[in-house]
Amino acid sequence: MCQAAAQVIRPDARGRALDDDPSTGGVSFRPLSAADAGGASSLGPALGDDGGPMVQLLDASGRRWPDEHFDFPDVDVLPNWLRDMVLARRFDSEATALQRHGELALWPPCLGQEAAQVGAARALGDRDVAFPSYREHAVVLTLGLPYRQLLALFRGCDGGAWEGLDRVRNYQMIIGAQTLHATGYAMGMQLDAAGSPPDAATLVFHGDGATSQGDVNEAYLFAASRNAPVVFFCQNNQWAISEPVTLQSRTPLHRRADGFGFPGIRVDGNDVLAVHAVTTWALERARRGEGPALIEAYTYRMGAHTTSDDPTKYRTDDESRAWADRDPIDRLATYLKAEDLIDDAWLAGLDAEARDFGADVRAAVADLRDATMASLFDNVYAEITDELRAQRREHEGELA
Amino acid sequence: MTTLARAINSGLHRALEADPKVLLTGEDIGRLGGVFRVTEGLQEAFGEDRVIDAPLAESGIVGTAIGLIMRGYRVVVEIQFDGFVYPAFDQIVTQAARLNYRTAGRQGVPMVIRIPFGGGIGAIEHHSESPEAYFCHTPGLKVVAPSNASDAHWMIQQAIASPDPVIFLEPKRRYHAAGGDIDDEAAAGLHDARIAKSGADATLIAWGPSVLTCLEAAKASEYDLEVLDLRSLSPVDWPSVYASVARTRRAIVVQEAPRTLGLGSELAARLHEDLFYDMEAPVLRVTGYDIPYPPARLEREYLPSVDRILDAVDRSLSA
Numbered sequence: 044m045c046q047a048a049a050q051v052i053r054p055d056a057r058g059r060a061l062d063d064d065p066s067t068g069g070v071s072f073r074p075l076s077a078a079d080a081g082g083a084s085s086l087g088p089a090l091g092d093d094g095g096p097m098v099q100l101l102d103a104s105g106r107r108w109p110d111e112h113f114d115f116p117d118v119d120v121l122p123n124w125l126r127d128m129v130l131a132r133r134f135d136s137e138a139t140a141l142q143r144h145g146e147l148a149l150w151p152p153c154l155g156q157e158a159a160q161v162g163a164a165r166a167l168g169d170r171d172v173a174f175p176s177y178r179e180h181a182v183v184l185t186l187g188l189p190y191r192q193l194l195a196l197f198r199g200c201d202g203g204a205w206e207g208l209d210r211v212r213n214y215q216m217i218i219g220a221q222t223l224h225a226t227g228y229a230m231g232m233q234l235d236a237a238g239s240p241p242d243a244a245t246l247v248f249h250g251d252g253a254t255s256q257g258d259v260n261e262a263y264l265f266a267a268s269r270n271a272p273v274v275f276f277c278q279n280n281q282w283a284i285s286e287p288v289t290l291q292s293r294t295p296l297h298r299r300a301d302g303f304g305f306p307g308i309r310v311d312g313n314d315v316l317a318v319h320a321v322t323t324w325a326l327e328r329a330r331r332g333e334g335p336a337l338i339e340a341y342t343y344r345m346g347a348h349t350t351s352d353d354p355t356k357y358r359t360d361d362e363s364r365a366w367a368d369r370d371p372i373d374r375l376a377t378y379l380k381a382e383d384l385i386d387d388a389w390l391a392g393l394d395a396e397a398r399d400f401g402a403d404v405r406a407a408v409a410d411l412r413d414a415t416m417a418s419l420f421d422n423v424y425a426e427i428t429d430e431l432r433a434q435r436r437e438h439e440g441e442l443a
Numbered sequence: 444m445t446t447l448a449r450a451i452n453s454g455l456h457r458a459l460e461a462d463p464k465v466l467l468t469g470e471d472i473g474r475l476g477g478v479f480r481v482t483e484g485l486q487e488a489f490g491e492d493r494v495i496d497a498p499l500a501e502s503g504i505v506g507t508a509i510g511l512i513m514r515g516y517r518v519v520v521e522i523q524f525d526g527f528v529y530p531a532f533d534q535i536v537t538q539a540a541r542l543n544y545r546t547a548g549r550q551g552v553p554m555v556i557r558i559p560f561g562g563g564i565g566a567i568e569h570h571s572e573s574p575e576a577y578f579c580h581t582p583g584l585k586v587v588a589p590s591n592a593s594d595a596h597w598m599i600q601q602a603i604a605s606p607d608p609v610i611f612l613e614p615k616r617r618y619h620a621a622g623g624d625i626d627d628e629a630a631a632g633l634h635d636a637r638i639a640k641s642g643a644d645a646t647l648i649a650w651g652p653s654v655l656t657c658l659e660a661a662k663a664s665e666y667d668l669e670v671l672d673l674r675s676l677s678p679v680d681w682p683s684v685y686a687s688v689a690r691t692r693r694a695i696v697v698q699e700a701p702r703t704l705g706l707g708s709e710l711a712a713r714l715h716e717d718l719f720y721d722m723e724a725p726v727l728r729v730t731g732y733d734i735p736y737p738p739a740r741l742e743r744e745y746l747p748s749v750d751r752i753l754d755a756v757d758r759s760l761s762a
Binding site: 202212222227228230245261262268424429431 | 466492502503505510512515530534538541546547549552583585606679
């Protein structure tokens with residue numbers, strides 16, 4: 044097995060224009076390899092490739108780097124995004140603890156993926172719609188949707204009676220199934236525009252494991268065939284439960300797009316600036332009617348797959364430590380402090396806010412209400428059948 | 444005089460005309476008009492954006508249809524043959540069937556999945572299946588099967604108007620036979636059963652292609668047989684089933700699908716639970732066998748025939 048390139052190569056040391064490559068949609072990239080993501084020497088699981096070019100604007104030490112095609116000029120927004128990331132992490136750790144206390148049935152932590160999710164969510168426009176998988180807690184929070192619905196879902200109070208479906212669709216538990224829904228929805232946006240640029244797009248989240256699913260490949264295909272305004276946002280967090288990404292693919296995941304005929308691009312998923320810049324680029328071209336794109340956000344699942352998982356069975360402490368050095372929150376805080384955009388007092392204020400937020404989250408669980416059996420019978424169909432009415436009465440009779 | 448295929452075509456035409464949100468999608472449905480020509484002329488009439496030639500990926504077709512529905516469209520999917528629906532099975536049973544439930548009614552699924560089903564056309568493997576039980580067993584789906592042209596014309600429009608996902612099973616071996624005229628208006632609701640022929644001695648319960656076989660059997664029989672065209676397989680119109688069997692006191696279910704846990708099993712179970720003391724004989728089933736659908740040259744020995752039905756009638760009446 045070929046280890047990811049060990050040598051640290053600074054981006055500007057071997058710049059290589061890829062303008063003529065149709066797979067990149069005319070965009071060229073610095074050939075920063077995945078191994079460079081943290082400026083460290085090992086990225087854990089072998090990739091089976093040298094990482095390929097990767098967009099990075101902020102390295103693991105919190106240092107800004109220029110990029111030929113992507114920039115992040117408006118740094119004033121970044122303290123707020125750091126807040127998004129910190130609150131998402133607090134929410135995630137509270138939810139993990141709530142599961143340990145028996146208050147939630149299960150929790151899939153998003154620990155370590157905050158930059159990928161916040162950067163992507165902050166690129167969404169008002170008319171865009173996000174299609175999450177089941178780990179996109181930071182997306183839901185960043186868009187301001189009620190976090191109670193995430194807790195209700197994983198507590199088992201209901202199956203997804205969500206508000207705000209026009210911004211974020213329901214969590215999807217079937218791996219990759221949502222990619223087809225996002226593609227169909229984007230086809231609908233295109234039809235609504237009746238030949239004009241759709242001026243709206245879908246952003247669909249899936250993981251590295253999902254790229255093995257037929258549905259994801261069919262979604263890529265339908266999106267390409269219809270030139271639909273959909274952006275596939277693949278969080279390559281290196282692990283599909285216990286299976287490393289090398290088991291899913293012999294090529295870097297963003298290269299999958301080549302075969303479907305749309306641009307694929309790898310971005311440092313722990314760099315919120317780069318994620319936002321790349322996602323904005325992909326969404327804008329989709330809204331202009333230029334079709335789909337695949338973003339591979341190269342990141343790491345710092346926690347377990349879910350609270351039922353035990354990562355010590357399949358991955359090493361060395362790997363986890365190497366990725367801890369690339370923590371998306373630490374690098375942004377370091378950068379913002381160096382730029383005097385935040386200071387220790389600001390961080391202390393955020394810490395206090397996060398503590399209060401954690402208390403709110405714990406209190407919210409106590410207020411959650413279970414769906415009723417009657418409502419379950421009533422919602423199987425939009426038009427209930429006589430048969431279900433009878434079974435509902437039967438159930439009510441058994442209670443009496 | 445029309446045919447069942449043309450009756451569905453004109454029903455789809457009317458639905459496309461009535462509501463600009465109605466879309467058709469499937470393999471070969473546009474330029475070719477479908478391998479059975481059911482959608483012939485519709486792409487010409489309504490354009491490539493409303494009658495969509497889709498890539499050859501059934502899960503992709505159903506999954507993108509769900510996305511279009513989330514965007515506010517009403518989508519009619521054509522699956523080319525019964526045996527090709529399985530790649531789409533996950534999107535049908537884990538997604539289309541559950542969205543209304545998952546979202547507590549916030550997202551309905553006005554989708555119709557048209558599937559030519561059943562045997563009798565001398566086809567190769569995977570072209571003659573009767574998969575209705577899988578769909579009837581899935582909460583959240585509705586399943587219907589017209590047996591004649593007029594029903595097909597009206598039921599396809601009713602299915603498109605339904606706010607729920609409807610599996611619309613089309614008896615492919617009856618597609619091109621002369622099928623009578625289309626009534627001026629729907630004779631019954633989408634989920635109503637219909638007495639195809641009234642009789643006093645026993646009720647033959649059938650749907651789709653088997654209804655005609657039962658009518659032929661009734662004609663050939665020395666007994667006065669009633670033929671109940673079930674039309675809706677999920678939900679079943681139990682009041683009509685019970686009323687007929689309560690009157691004739693004998694029931695025989697006829698289905699092309701394999702016997703074990705077919706819809707006939709549910710019909711028999713329910714009749715025995717609820718009508719046991721009104722019946723003179725146990726409910727009998729005339730079905731396909733529990734083997735994969737046979738090669739074409741043997742299908743006559745597999746499909747319920749007039750002879751097998753009459754034999755079951757004799758057993759029922761002698762009980």
